[in-house]
Amino acid sequence: NSVVPYPPFQQSEVGFCMAQALPRSSFTSSRLVRVLAEMAVAEVGEGRPTVAERLGQWLDFTDSIALSGALAGGGSLRGAAPAAGAETLRAEYARVRNFLAESIVNDGVLNPGPSRVKLPLPALGAATESAADFDPYHRYVLAHQRDMGGSIAPLRANARAALAGRSPALKQLADLDAVLEQALGARERNLLATVPLLLARRFAHLHAAHVAAMGERADDVQRWLQPGGWLTAFCKDLRAVLLAELELRLAPVAGLIEALGIEEVTKQ
Numbered sequence: 001n002s003v004v005p006y007p008p009f010q011q012s013e014v015g016f017c018m019a020q021a022l023p024r025s026s027f028t029s030s031r032l033v034r035v036l037a038e039m040a041v042a043e044v045g046e047g048r049p050t051v052a053e054r055l056g057q058w059l060d061f062t063d064s065i066a067l068s069g070a071l072a073g074g075g076s077l078r079g080a081a082p083a084a085g086a087e088t089l090r091a092e093y094a095r096v097r098n099f100l101a102e103s104i105v106n107d108g109v110l111n112p113g114p115s116r117v118k119l120p121l122p123a124l125g126a127a128t129e130s131a132a133d134f135d136p137y138h139r140y141v142l143a144h145q146r147d148m149g150g151s152i153a154p155l156r157a158n159a160r161a162a163l164a165g166r167s168p169a170l171k172q173l174a175d176l177d178a179v180l181e182q183a184l185g186a187r188e189r190n191l192l193a194t195v196p197l198l199l200a201r202r203f204a205h206l207h208a209a210h211v212a213a214m215g216e217r218a219d220d221v222q223r224w225l226q227p228g229g230w231l232t233a234f235c236k237d238l239r240a241v242l243l244a245e246l247e248l249r250l251a252p253v254a255g256l257i258e259a260l261g262i263e264e265v266t267k268q
Contacts, residue, residue: 032244039202039237086261089159093257096151097250104144104242110235117143119235122221131221134203137238141196144242152249159256166263173259177252195245202237206230
């Protein structure tokens with residue numbers, strides 16, 4: 001259940017946060033689901049369908065034919081000279097992973113400083129009703145999801161190209177990954193599109209609890225982001241969810257690279 005080893009993070013607040021939120025994990029479980037469940041915005045219980053049952057529900061007849069062809073060794077990827085070795089792919093994987101994780105962690109608010117996508121802040125002097133608006137955070141999540149999709153897709157394609165030129169077994173794995181990405185990609189995007197909606201529920205829950213705790217006392221928007229404030233708590237949850245989604249999106253690439261690395265070791 002190991003995954004591709006990563007270079008150590010720098011010993012800094014950002015590096016520590018990323019190291020804690022992006023652990024090495026098993027591919028059989030999703031940290032994203034666990035994080036959402038811990039926030040009580042997703043239902044995770046017993047009696048869930050098996051992976052095979054869920055794949056059966058997601059794959060249509062055309063997908064099944066393509067999957068059967070990949071399993072039979074008739075995939076479309078050409079077996080060319082390997083584009084890269086495992087070490088090269090690991091370095092590129094680490095670069096993409098660190099770039100995306102740092103973009104999430106360096107939000108300009110919880111971690112002040114330069115940020116690619118700055119975490120939204122309530123407007124100065126805004127009324128408490130209008131300040132508690134989730135829409136800016138929805139746009140923030142979508143921006144990070146676009147970054148993840150745009151950066152990870154070519155990395156995954158490069159990994160498949162490297163496998164396809166190595167051996168018949170790795171070419172079959174690359175073909176299978178290509179078919180699964182095409183067959184399940186739209187469904188995965190639809191599921192990940194629900195993440196902002198689940199976060200909206202968390203946002204509303206924390207704000208409602210804050211309003212109830214305030215009672216008749218006057219509220220102050222500027223205190224929402226102070227230590228212990230409800231919006232600070234939400235922003236930490238938001239960061240944890242985005243980092244968990246990043247881990248989920250990277251898992252197939254990590255698996256491909258690990259397979260390539262194992263073959264390289266066994267042939268030495």
